[in-house]
Amino acid sequence: MMRTSRATRLLALAAASTLTLTACGSDDSGSGSGGDAGSGGGDASGETLTVWIMEGTNPDATPFFEEVSTAFEEETGATLDIQYVPWASAHDKFTNSIAGGTGPDVAEVGTTWTPEFGDAGALMDVSDKIEEAGLADGYVDSVLESGTLDGAVYGAPWYAGVRSIIYRTDLLEEAGVEPPTTWDELVSVGEALKESDPDLIPFPVPNSTHTTTPFIWGAGGEVATQEGDTWESGLDSPESIEGLQFLESLAGEHDLSTPAASTWNEADTRDAFARGEAGMIISGSWTPKSIVEANGDLEGKLGVVPIPGPDGGMSPSFAGGSHLSVFETTDNEDLAWTFVEMMTTGEYAEMWGEQTGFFPATNDLLSQLEEAEDPLVAPFAQQMLEASATLPVTPQWGQVEGAQTIPAMMESILGGKASPEEAATTAADEMNEIFGS
Structure with a gap:
């Protein structure tokens, strides 16, 4: 449900966008469906899910999302419309789309932006979806916390770096x-x-x-x-x-x-x-x-x-990185969540981490990286699992950064x-x- 002060917050969001230019990073039990397309998507043949992904995190993201799109269509019948957005112009693009009610179904959102857009009434609270998927204890605490505002979870942890x-x-x-x-x-x-x-x-x-x-x-x-x-x-x-x-x-x-x-x-x-x-x-x-x-x-x-x-x-x-957020304007929240769960858990979260150098944001995948004892990876994984933190989870933090x-x-x-x-x-x-x- 959108907040009653949504119009006021959107005006503040537009003003703040002139200050905030970049997001946070200029990672079996409780890990969801793994490589499956997730739960709740049903048969969505003929439907299209529009997804915004930030450009540059993966130097060559096209083959990855071609594979994801094929698997998603096989599982749900729906097609993915992946649109790449440069980080430098992303905040303005989000702000304008939110004000005009023209957002995507799902978007990658930098962890320090999620509270801002959630507070503006633009993002869906996915806390129930996370609970139903058994992921409440599956995501890394610090990355989940950075997407949580007033008890509502506006972003599922996708990847992070520490x-x-x-x-x-x-x-x-x-x-x-x-x-x-x-x-x-x-x-x-x-x-x-x-x-x-x-x-x-x-x-x-x-x-x-x-x-x-x-x-x-x-x-x-x-x-x-x-x-x-x-x-x-x-x-x-x-x-x-x-x-x-x-x-x-x-x-x-x-x-x-x-x-x-x-x-x-x-x-x-x-x-x-x-x-x-x-x-x-x-x-x-x-x-x-x-x-x-x-x-x-x-x-x-x-x-x-x-x-x-x-x-x-x-x-x-x-621990800075990105969430995947479902926009309030989506016509199919179950299909959108299916994509989010598919991307943030299991093989596709692991594959994205391998290609980008960031970590998947689930405890089980991070524990595997720590236990593998790669001297250039394991200490970071230990840091993220045992001693990572988030910056203040407030809509005003973007202005502090700016x-x-x-x-x-x-x-x-x-x-x-x-x-x-x-x-x-x-x-x-x-x-x-x-x-x-």
Whole structure:
């Protein structure tokens, strides 16, 4: 059922679209029907299901969806109309289609957008479908949570990626150290790398949100918390500031980063690592494969370890990816759900993960990846299963992303323009203003 304030929310959605340009990632028991087309589709011969898929996640998605379309038609009788949408223009396309009531039957929606579109009344609550399919405990908690708003599930987890520490095994070996398992060890490993090679950047600290949040969460802080219907920033809490102070110390007191990194994004950090300029970085589960493919000389020289907690364990890392959402305007919600279940579980979820480098978002498939013990995959799978988190599940989060609140805070800290306390207070005030708008 659509919310009574739908028109108001659509106007706010249209305004927010000028700020938000990208989604989240510029993964047998309780796993649904596997390779079958799912339950509830029935005989839909002659019908067509329109599906929007974001362009670029899979470099060559056409053969994959040709196979999916064939299997879907064999199972249901219906045909798929797959339409590819560039990430850069997707938010505007969604906003315009929602306002005009011309959305698809099913769409891939970035995990940080799902609450926004769900709150606008555009997406169907599929919580009952998930329960009926036995998937309530089958999907990874963090990815399911990011699609849940006020108890309604507006997106079924399709795929996700998580960030951990990628390091150069040969450089750590030359320095005589093992990969870090605590924050103190992160410092000591970085210092050993610097002593071994003074020209190396041991651990660049960029201004990226997804490099910053593990240290906020690891110190016990929160990006924001919800009380009733109200969200409030947690960036200025003592725990969050402790995490920010540690990051500042890596770049300042311990000299493990470089001043230039204060303006770097994740792509800049990854490129520096691929060029051999950095010894350890925080980057995504899709990164090692792409680095090795582009730099054959690094074959066998990469390692991965979960982001450590202050005294051991793991610091939570953002699980970003995409949901598959059923639009309220669909004429056949059962057929639409059949497609969603088919794509998010079993062989097609696994196949998509293999082709894209992202993880399927079901616990059973992730456990298989962890147990396979691939050194460039298993640590990421462990991170996602045991220590992944989501950003605040609020319709206003897209505006926070668009305002670059966290990157601006980090650039201010790393550039020496403000202390962690001052920068966190400024960022928290900006975030709270957005939440209250």
